[in-house]
Every structure is written in C-alpha cells, then in structure tokens.
Amino acid sequence: MLVSTKGRYALRVLADMAEHRAEGYIPLKEIARRQGISEKYLESILKALVKNGLLTGLRGKGGGYKLTYAPEQYTVWDVLRLTEDSLSPVACLEDGAVPCQRAAVCPTLSMWQGLDKVIRDYLKGITVADLVRPEAGAGDYII
Amino acid sequence: MLVSTKGRYALRVLADMAEHRAEGYIPLKEIARRQGISEKYLESILKALVKNGLLTGLRGKGGGYKLTYAPEQYTVWDVLRLTEDSLSPVACLEDGAVPCQRAAVCPTLSMWQGLDKVIRDYLKGITVADLVRPEAGAGDYII
C-alpha cells in the first residue's frame, strides 16, 4: 500500500473544498459529515495541510477551512507528500533511509528508481482541479 | 511503501540465481550468504516462489534451488505479486476490498486506477534478465 487513508481522505477533502470554495470558510464538521469521515481523524489530517499553507484555517464562529490557492495549483503529489510519511515504493529510496551498502552492486536499484519516477511523474501531472472536473471518469488518466 | 523487503529480497535472489544459473542447483545457504539475508527469512520467501513454480527445489545433498524458466520469462510484476499481499497503491483497489459505496461519486477513483495501471505497466515491462544485464544502470528504465 503506497497511499494510506490519510492521503486518500486528504484528496477527497480538497476536492470537496474545491467544489464548495464559493462558500468561503467551511467548518470541519461539515466536511466530515459530507465525506463520512470522523471529525477527530479528519482534524489530524487537515493539520498537516494547514501547517504547510495548502489550507487556511479560521477560528471561532463562522470560521472553518478554505483552500489557500486555486484548485489548479495543487498537484496530487503536493498533497500526498504532506500526508504520507513516504511515497517511495521501496524503503531504500526513502528520505531518511540508511544508505544501502549494496547500492553500488544492487541489480534492482535502478529499476526501483525508475518506478519511483513513474509514480512521481504521474502524481505530479494531476491537480485537484482535474479531480473535480464533472466530466472526469475512468479513462482520463493515461489509462 | 508499496513493496516490502520480502519482494525486494525475492528479486535480488532471482537476479542472483540468474547470474549463477550455470551452476545448477544452488543451496539456500549460499544465496543467503551472498545476499546477506537470514537463512530462515529467505526460506519463507522462496517458499512462495517454489509453490508457484518459479523456482524448482531439490532436497538432499547436492540439492538447492534453481530457476524453472529462463530469466527473460520472469517479469518483475510476476515475482512481486507472489511475495506481496497486494501491489495496489490504495486499499480501495485491492482484490478482496469491500466495494466502496462512494465509488460512483468518488472524485479520486479514476485517478487511483490510472496510478495502478502506470505501476503495473512499468513492472510488467521489466524482466529478471534486464536486472542482470551487466550494462544496466540508472537511466535505463524510462528515467
């Protein structure tokens, strides 16, 4: 499993917020209800997005969350790297990974690097705006 | 993490066996030593490969394991699907997954399906023979 529920929920929530962005600040409670996600769990997901500026939160009555930028500005990759500990397909390619002694002679390393790139390129090529395009359906994304 | 150590080890072992396939049956002990993997753990990995016919085991003195087919016959995908519980990038696309109620309206589903295909196509396009090509290096695999 490359992407956890955390990342999947985050994308669904951003898509939800993109669709409702005309309404201004939207309370977490409302998003959680619409998306069928526990409020508390959702809170922990949005936290990372707010901290990194993708979402803007406003406290108090009438507050909530809204997208900081236009939906076209968020690639799927941008979102997932904030919610997932790692998007590397294998442990050896992770950020803080202890450098592998066998790297120089490993017959599989470049194959993994290629997979990593294929995944990254794909995810960087899709934005939240693409997700909410009403016509979007299977077959759109390089299938 | 899409691919666990189990899958990574399996590929390294197959590459190892492809390089030494002229030597006939190779004892697990030898492979484990060459690859720096615990014998017991390696045993559990090879089990799945033998059961599915990718490897052939021979017991007793002079026994060991060998490739059943030529290295060109094993795609990386073939190997990984035997060692990994799932190669789906997200839970919703897994084999035994409970069908998602939101599937019909999910804004991210087709994006995940596209990712799944990108990964699968990449892994199906590389064989064990490619891994052991002496000239192989970063830049070979669609990078």
Add this chain to the structure above:
DNA sequence: CATAAACCTATCAGATAAATGGGTTATATC
C-alpha cells in the same frame, strides 16, 4: 459572556511486516 470552531497533545488498539525457532522429510554419498 456564550457559542462555535480551530488548534494541540497524548494515547490506544489492531494490523502488518520482519524475523526467529524448532522440527520433519527427502536425497546423495560413504
């Protein structure tokens, strides 16, 4: 001042990954 809502910290339960341990059966050689 009451209410709504984001924000913060900690904890827990369950699943999965990674590895280990101890035995049994088959084959070759002496």
Add this chain to the structure above:
DNA sequence: GATATAACCCATTTATCTGATAGGTTTATG
C-alpha cells in the same frame, strides 16, 4: 544402512505503523 545435507513445514514473537479516539486550550463572533 548410517550419515550428512538441504529443502520443506508450522508456529510464535517482536517491532512498527496505521487508523482512530479522547480531552483539553485558544480564538473569534454575536
């Protein structure tokens, strides 16, 4: 046939991560 070798089989443990929960604090509005 005895012995050594090596695959095969089953069960258990340990550690890590995911998913989720709980309770409290701060900030803004009316």
